[in-house]
Each structure stands twice: as C-alpha cells, then as structure tokens.
Amino acid sequence: MTVSSGSISQSTTGDQMYQCVVNNPSGADRTRTLTIKVPATAPSSLTEVNKTATTITVSWTALDSSDADGYVVNVTSDTDTVQTVQVEGSSNNTITLNGLNIGMTYIITVRAYQQLLGPARSITLCQIEGIYMYLAHNGSCYTNGSYFWDSSVNAVTEAISCVLPGTSLTTGQWVRAADPDDPVDCNSNSDSDPFRCTNVTSPATLNLYLAQGLPVVQEGWYKCCLPTDCSDPNTNIIFANIFRYAEIESFTVADISSDMTVYPQEYKLYCVKIGHHSYSIHMGIGNTSLASYTWCDDQYGNCPGIVLVSSTNTVRYTVNVTWDGMTVSSGSISQSTTGDQMYQCVLDSFFDGEDKIRPLTITVPATAPSSVTVVNKTATTITVSWTALDSSDADGYVVNVTSDTDFVQTVQVEGSSNNTITLNGLSALATYSIIVRAYQQLLGPASTISVQTLPVSSITQLSNTQYRIDCLTTTDINPSTDVYWLVNGVMKSSSMYTSIDVLTYNNILLVYPDPLGVSVNVTCIAMIGGVNYSQFVILHAPSGPPNIVRGFILNATSIKVNWTTSSETNGYVIEYTTGGVTRNVVSISEDKI
Template sequence: PCDGTNNQNVQCTIGSGASLSVHINPTNGFLGAPGDGQYKCCLPTNCSTPGTNIITATIFRFVEIESFTVADLPSDMTVYPQEYKLNCTKIGYNRYDISMSIGSTALASYTNCFDPDNNCGGTELSGPVAYTVSYAVNITWDRMNVSSGSISQSTTGDQMYQCRVADHPDSNEIRIRNVTIKVPATAPSSLTEVNKTATTITVSWTALDSSDADGYVVNVTSDTDTVQTVQVEGSSNNTITLNGLRGGTTYSITVKAYQQLLGPASSTISVQTLLVINSINWTLVSSITQLNNTQYRIDCLTTTDINPSTDVYWLVNGVIKSNSMYTSIDVLTYNNTLLVYPDPLGVSINVTCIAMIGGTNYCQSVILHAPSGPPNNVRGFILNATSIKVNWTTSSETNGYVIEYTTGGVTRDVVSTIEEEIALTDLSPMSTYTISVYSYIDLPSVNSTVTVLRFDVPSPVTSLSVPNVSTTGITVKWTIPSSDNYVTYYTISSYHQ
C-alpha cells in the first residue's frame, strides 16, 4: 500500500496533479523484506473505481519465482505411459539454488547457480526483468510412479509438485511455489460384461463422482497384445460397446478414470466373443450301400451376426459352393446345410465352411474319409444250389464292407457287413454272378474286386478205384474235378449183385 508515508521498499506521493511519484529507494542498497509484494498504480482515480487504468508490479528482494507451471499434459489419454513437463522460471538475483520435487523426492536440484556463467543449464529468457531463467523437468507417469531420468517416486492420487528458489549462499529469501496435477486416486469398480456378439463386447462400470473423474479409458488386450484403447469422455458415461473384435477370442478388459492424468486400473475381466462358426458336422443321410449315390449332409452352425446367403460359402475339395440352404435355430445361430455325394468313389471329401465378417474369414472343416484301396483276395464258395459264401482280406483301415452282386447285368442286391465274409442266399440256380466287394470308412473305396461264380454241374470224378477190400468194407479212391468247379460234397452209391 502507498498511503503517502515511506514504506520499506516503496516511496510514493498521493493526491492530484503532475507531481505524483512512485519510486524505490532501498536502504543501504538493499530492499527490505516487509515491502515485498504486488503493487498497483491506478489512474485517474482509486483502484476500486470501474474503468480505472491499473498497472501492477511485483517488488521483491533477491530472487523470485515468476511462474511454476505444468506443460504438455496429454489430451489423448489412450497413449501410455504419459509424459509432461514442469517449468519453473526465476527472476532477479543472479546467484541462487533451485530445486523441483514431489514430496521429499527431488526431481531436479541445482546449487550455487550463477546466471552469467549459466552453470546450472537453465534457459535464459529475454524479458523486462534481468536474469529471467527457466528450468524444466520431464516427467513420465505410469499410473504408479512418476520418474525423471533415473529418479522415481511412487504416488497415488493428485500429484503435488514444489519449486524452491533461494538466494545463495545466505538464503535470505526462500521462494516456494506449488502446483497440483489432478489424478484419480481410485479405479472404477464393478466392471461387468453387459452383452456380446461375435465382433462386439459391451461393458459397464460404476461411475466416479465428477470431482474425481473427467472421463475413462477402456483397455482391451488379447494374450499380451493391446487390441484397443478407447477414451470415454464424461464422468457419468459408464458404458461402452467395443467393436471390431474377432469371433471366438478371449479378451482381457480394464477401465481407468482420468482427470489431467490417468488413474489406477480396475480389476480385469475376461470375455470371450461368440464363435462365428460354432461347429461343423456330417451325417449319413442314406444307406452306405448306395455307393456313389450315398448322400451326406454337412451342417455348419454360424452366428446370426452374418447374412448366411452372402457371407457363408463352402469349399468341397477346393471347389467353391454357394450356400443356399440355411435355417435359424435361435436368435444367435444359423444352421447352414450342404449335401455331398462320393463321386468319384475312393476319394476323401474335405468340406470347409467359410463365414466372412468384418473383413475376416473364419472357417472350420470336416473330412469324410475313403479307404486307400479295396479288399484283397475276394473268393466265393458255392454252399448249395441257391447260396454262395464270399470272403476276403482287408488291405487298409476300414469300418465295414459293401457287397454288390449282379446277374445278367442286373444288380440283384447290395448288402453291408463289418465281417470279412458273408453268405449270399436265395440266388438263382444255374446263373452266373458278378460279386463286387467295397470297403468303406466314411465313404466307399475307389473300386472293388470281382469274382465270377457259376452254378452248374460239376465235372465228373476220374480214376475211380478200390484199393482195399475187407470182409466188412471197401476203400474207394478217386481224382477230384478241375479247380474251376467247387465241390461241396460227394455222393457215393453202392449196390449188391
């Protein structure tokens, strides 16, 4: 205040006219401590009159802190870790000590600084006050520690920094400025899955008070890779739908509140998106005895997040097939169906169901296996005038056999068995039969082995002789017919002369 008397640092006159003066007249060349402060010069009337022109001036002795500010605070809260800068600018006396700290940890400390030599590395700023020098400290925040270079300090909640400047060496005046950076002290709670599809997850959490948060950051990871980091502005906004995810993938999700910086992370929840393709299976529709007319149904269950007529197609042994048969099982699932046939025989069928969503193809496959070859050593034996026994040996893995027999170019029957022999009955006497045997796993083998049998009269025996005669019996011996006639029994007749 300038009341017309002499102050420690400032002398002035009051009144009206052109002879008013405000001037500094330090005693013994140094300003005194009681006069430190901010002064106003108000014209043409007192400082409380509206429209008065006011000039302010800060008068101090030795050194003063012109400003202590935070610069380059992040606006994009998704970038991690966060970096910013502390700037402390001193003015006045050119020999001093200066430090910046958080709590009891000094982030930067310089002693016996002498501005003409710039021995402390400050930045000289041009300005109306001599020896205006700025000092900066770069800070990194990882939500647990603030660090500058090799110096690190753990902290939670608001970050309170201090800049201290004192004239050197006597510290006649110690100037202190503080600055506070707002940081949430607690994490949002009750992070919960609300809904999910094949490509989206909706989560919510308990919002913090507006005094504790300006918004939130939701982080999504898969394994150790960050998939998404989304900033949600507004302390009351506590729900978000995360888009563009992969189907059937497990994601770890956390949420953090932010003010000027990010706060701690919530507990992690794991959510798996719905499968785009739930399953693929095959069913034998008709009997395996229909051979290359055997029908198989392939069922592929997909999510209803896609259009089955345009987003689903098939590959059958590399050949593209469109999807024309589908039904809705429930609100989440389509059943897509394809019918296939074993043509040609003996070739395994690889069927792939492909579903497209969000520019990504999802696929599942099923293989219908055919044996590597037919049975070996197929043989037929006449049992009687209307029956034949057929047996064989297997040449590869198989689940069973199909036997087809024809006569006169007409298929009489096709039967199946899991044994390595079969009796064919109710045949026509005196007929020629072609017997084909196929093996199968899921599909029949590529070909069969054929045996032709004739129901006809055997050739007669030859070389009939009686090598031995006794009082009670005789021994009869003969040569069997040729091998093309299968004889099941002989009839021996005798008569008494």
C-alpha cells in the same frame, strides 16, 4: 536522421537541400540546387483506438497535405519486423493491424512520407486477450500477477506502468495488498513507503518506482486500481509482485497431451526463476528430488537453465517426467504415487533468509472405476459399463483392449458420467482384457476384466426351402458333445462339422422351415471351459401372403399373374400345379410373372 555516402554522413531534419557547384575559372561559379522533400516532424498523438485478440487499431494526428503524402506504419515484436503497411493520403490517419498474436508486446512506429520518410513516432502496446488493463516495464508488457525485481524498478525511467487503455485517470492508486488501507504516497517516500509514482491522464496510467531500498516487510504483492482508487467497487485492478533478491516467477506443467490414449504419459515441469544471479534451485515430488542445482550463478551460466530475459536474470529450469499410472520417473529417479501429484519448486537465495517455495498440483484420479461389467457381447463386439465417478474425480475414461500382450484398441470416453462403451471390430471366440481408467490431467489406476467373444453364426440359402447355418468354435472342444442347437426353442443335435484350421471348427446345421411363412430362430450353443457361449440367427419370414393376387388368361398357353409387393420381402416363389402335380417353381423379385 542521417544522410550518408560511403564514409561521409550528415545529420539532417526536414527537406534535404543539395547543391551541385561548378567552379568556373574565368567567371562566376555555376550552382544548381536540388530539394528532396522529407516531412520535418513525426505524426503526433499516436494512440491505441481499439483492439481484439488478433487486431490493434491506432490513430495519429494527420499532417497537412503540404507536409505529407501519406504514412508508413511498422510493427515489430522484440527485434523482428511483423508487418509494414503504407497508408496513402495525408488525411488517412487510422489503421487496423491484423494477424497479431495473443500475449505479445508490439512496438508500433508511424512515419510520414513525401519523397522520403520522415522521423518516427512509436508506442508500445500489449496484445492481451480479455485483459485490457496491463503492466508495462522497459518496453515489454506483462499480465496480471507478474513479478518485478526491486533492482530493475529503482528509477523513474524503470517504473512499472499500470495502464488502462481507453480511459482517463481520475483518482487511481497503487496499494500494498497486505495493507490496503495505506496506499502508496506518490509524492514522497520513506522506509515504510519506499515508492514514488508519476501518472499520465490518458490513457489512464500510473508509473510506480522505488525511490529508495525495498525493506523486507515491504516486498510482496501490490495492486493498481484504475481509473479510480481502490475504494471504488467498479474500479479495475491488476496485481504485481515486487521482490528482493530472487523469486520464483512461475511453476507450471507443459506438454500434457489431451489425447489420453497415448501411454505412458510424458510432460514437462517448468520452474522460472527471476532476480539475483546467485542461488540454488530444486524440483521434486514428496520427499523425492527430481532435479537439484546448487550454487548457480547466472553470470557464468554454470546451471542448465534457459535464459529468458538476461536483464532480470530470468531463467527457466525444466524437468521431463514420465507417468506409467503408478510411478513418476525422471531419468533414473522414480517415485510411486497415488492420486494428485504434488510437486514443489524450491528457490534458495543466498542473500535472503527464507527459501521461496512454489507448489504445483497435477490432478489424477485416486481410484479406479469400480464394477466393470459386461453388458452385452456378440461375435465381434463387447459392451462394458462401470460405476461412474463424480465430476470432481474424473473428466472422462480411457478403455484399453488387449489380446494376450497385443494392444487391440484404445478409446477415450469424454465426460465423467459416460460410463458405457461398445467395443467393435473384435474377433470371434477371442479372449480380451478390457482395462478401464479414469482421467483428469493424467490417467488414474486401472480396473480390468477378461471377456471372450461369442461364436460366429451365418446363414447360407441352399434352396427355396433349405438353409445351412454355420457356427464357428474353437478346436479345444468336442463338437459332437459340446455343441448343440435350438431351433425355435427346440433342441437339435449337430451331426456335421468340419475343421477350417488348427484353431477352428465349423459346425453345420441344415434347417427346413416348416410350416412356410413362420420365422425361425436358430441358436448355436458351445460349452467352452465350462461356460456356455451362444449366438443366434433368425430366418425371417413375411408376416403374411402377397396381397391382391390376380390372374389373367392371355391366350391358349399363357397366364399372367401379378400382386402387390411388400417392403418386408426379398422376393417371391411361384409354383403352379395341375392334377396335384407341381409343374414349375420360379423365384423372382418382381411383382408379376
């Protein structure tokens, strides 16, 4: 727009025509001209062609090659430059802009260039995933259900634009939701219909603004129908709330973690107020106030809200909440609660006779999972189950394992019907508290059972026909009387034990499998605190002898024997006798000797 050099500036359009003049005292002046080529006009008909969640494609009317060498496309959001792209060639008049974000308002500016850039053409576009119909106001885009202060839409230049890209307007409408049979008359206004509207054929756009004051009976929800009127069942609809004085734009919960194993749980409540600068605002649960700010005035900033949009006095108030499964607390304020948490944000506008109230519900299971039961346990695992809750009462469960006061592990089980879990990595003969809670947005009340893991049993092979079984128990028993063994169902007494440490005995049983070829089940049973705990091990034997055994005389002092191997064996024991005397015993893993 302007050429400047130091403090000197000059507005200009199109080619820049410079002169260098030498004043010749003895004759005519010497003059040399210089032209720097600049497009004289901005690209016209800048239009959105297509968009996805992360892209926007725009096009414009191409300039003649004598008027442009190419184009520069600049993308900004608020005041930040998002990207700038140079498009070479005057005929290349379409570009797809990538890497955009959902929910943002973008200003796309296109300039032609020759030696320098020419004037700009801009459009404002909304990047709203899945909602191609949108509202626009003062250069920003808004989604369905947005709020607009009457003082900010009371001129044709401040209209709320209802836009449906990619369509042409036929008979679109703005209609008060409370009275759908009485649409807004775009061409006249009255006390019962204070609005007027203008339109754009393509893309289909209806611009709604207040031509006079908004009566109390006319504030509230309005819907825009495009590209046809609201009587068409196939039309597209979007809603806007137009209000007097002040309103609660939104009341939401934020920062609830999807990881339910983090406990206690912390989150934020956001109440966003929009409109008149004078008000009081409160947030609470039940009859308990968690935050209360009175006689707020946004012109002076005397309340601790965060200003989001200064032109409409849009301010966000925050309450930090901690939930420990029984009590909601914020700072020094706490409130016991069960089940869903019902919050309210209350806005008192001094100039409006009625408080504005917005409720918010955070879902929490009202009851604990019932019938928590031990299904199985070993020395290092415990399997528990419980009665599953209905899908309307739970999204899943959290199982917490503690020993004394120490947290051992926490597991999140997704799905209301998944009501069984095996807990691994536990210690033998340890007592654990197992706590089960259902969760939705937050964790519900708990059911708890106490479970002790089993003793440990292990096998040590002492020889080809002798094994030692070790069984670990606590030292608060008498191993001579409180520990006994079953070998294939036959009771055996344990005569040996050693002390490993002050808390643990090692009870030992020697086993001689007889007859050979029969598996042996050895069970260690310890009576601890009047309860029998048992753990078993199995000495597995092959189901039969080696197959196809063959012998070959190699010479006067050597014999070769081979056989067919079996997948159920770990190896083979070979012995040979002469005259009833065993001459040698050999253990090998191969299939010949």
